[in-house]
Structure formats: structure tokens, C-alpha cells
Amino acid sequence: MEDFYLYDSPSINKLRNLKKEYTNLDITSVLTYFEIQKAYKNIKLNHDSLFQKFELSESKFTIMMLLSYEKDMILSPSDLSQKIGSKKSTISGVLKGLEKQNWIKRVKVSKDNRTNYVQLTSEGLNKLEEFLPYxxxxxxxxFSGFSEEEKEQLYFLANKLKINLEKDDFL
Structure with missing residues (x-):
């Protein structure tokens, strides 16, 4: 299913009228939410376009980066799924694609013969090194229009938002 995206956010006047009916409507929060949503969508569109130029996707890139951080660039699919916060079955399809492109390979680790591990190949590492500058x-x-102070403040506020969203009693 395709994601919908609201380009035409409600105006302050529309929200003021809605507040008469929905007294718990926080106008500033709603406006902020829409601006964050629009920014995220634009960031994702730009990043996805860059990924495509390098035959990557966000999931492939994430897995390759996680592997590149590890000693010998090896992790189990279970470790990857835990680090990404995704099901192992979801990761499996991405791993197959990476393996087909020869950017990862399956390896056995002598201390654990039950599990196939995955390792970033030299071709995969080269692809990362080619992509990362871009x-x-x-x-x-x-973030070029932001001062260092504004970037630090935005980082702090984004982290605060993330923490709030992770609360157990959020909904």
C-alpha cells in the first residue's frame, strides 16, 4: 500500500475552528507534527534517490554499515535483526539481495556451526566507501541552513521527541 502524504496542511484558522469542537487539540503540536512529517518525507525522497543511484536501499545500506562496524565485518542474521529492530524473516530477503550483488557472503564461525553468519565482502566495503562521501x-x-547551535538544539529536541515516543504509556 502506498503511503499518503498531506501536502496541504490545515491552516491555523482551520485548526482554531476545529479546536472549538475538539478541545484537546493543541494547535502548535499539530502544526509542528505536520512540519516534521513534511521534512521527513523530503529527506526520505532525497535519500532514496541517492540510494537508487548506487543500487542501494535504506535497509541494504543499514545492514552493510552495521557489518562494517564489526570485527571481521561479521554478524549473525539474529544479531542484525536485533540491532535493526526488525524480524529475522524481514532481514532474510535483504540479505539474499545483498548476497546476490556479492556485497555480503555467508560464513561459518567455528564456535557456532548451527548458524550461518554474514560477512561484508570487499566488494560490499568498496560500495560503502564509494557511497559514503555522497x-x-x-x-x-x-542542515546547511542551520548554525552549529541550531543543529545541536535540533538534535536535542529530536532526541527528546524520540524518547517521548518510546514511552510505554504513549498511546
């Missing part, structure tokens, strides 16, 4: 340039460009 990735970091894109990220820098996203």
Missing part, C-alpha cells in the same frame, strides 16, 4: 554530503546539505 551520503555525508547529502546530510550536510540538509
Amino acid at each position: 551520503n555525508y554530503e547529502l546530510v550536510s546539505n540538509i
Whole structure:
């Protein structure tokens, strides 16, 4: 199913009228929510476009980066799914695609013969090294209109938002 995206956010006047009916409506929170949603959508569109130029996807890139952080660039699929917060079955399809592109390979680790581990190949590492300068340039460009102080403040506020969303009693 395709995601819907609201380009035409409600105006302050529309929200003021709605507040008469829905007294718990916090106008500033709703406006902020829509701006964050629009920013996220634009970031994702730009990043996805960059991924495509390098035959990557967000999930492939994430797995390759996680592998690159490890000693010998090896992890089990279970470890990857835990680090990503996704089901092992979801990771399996991505791993198959990475393996087909020869960016990872399956390996046995002598101390655990029950599990196939995955390892980033030299081709996979080369792909990361080719991609990363463009990735970091894109990220820098996203925040180019911000001062260092504003970026630090945004980082603090985004982290605060993330923590609030992770609360057990959120809903």
C-alpha cells in the first residue's frame, strides 16, 4: 500500500475552528507534527534517490554499515535483526539481495556451526566507501541552513521527541 502524504496542511484558522469542537487539540503540536512529517518525507525522497543511484536501499545500506562496524565485518542474521529492530524473516530477503550483488557472503564461525553468519565482502566495503562521501554530503546539505547551535538544539529536541515516543504509556 502506498503511503499518503498531506501536502496541504490545515491552516491555523482551520485548526482554531476545529479546536472549538475538539478541545484537546493543541494547535502548535499539530502544526509542528505536520512540519516534521513534511521534512521527513523530503529527506526520505532525497535519500532514496541517492540510494537508487548506487543500487542501494535504506535497509541494504543499514545492514552493510552495521557489518562494517564489526570485527571481521561479521554478524549473525539474529544479531542484525536485533540491532535493526526488525524480524529475522524481514532481514532474510535483504540479505539474499545483498548476497546476490556479492556485497555480503555467508560464513561459518567455528564456535557456532548451527548458524550461518554474514560477512561484508570487499566488494560490499568498496560500495560503502564509494557511497559514503555522497551520503555525508547529502546530510550536510540538509542542515546547511542551520548554525552549529541550531543543529545541536535540533538534535536535542529530536532526541527528546524520540524518547517521548518510546514511552510505554504513549498511546
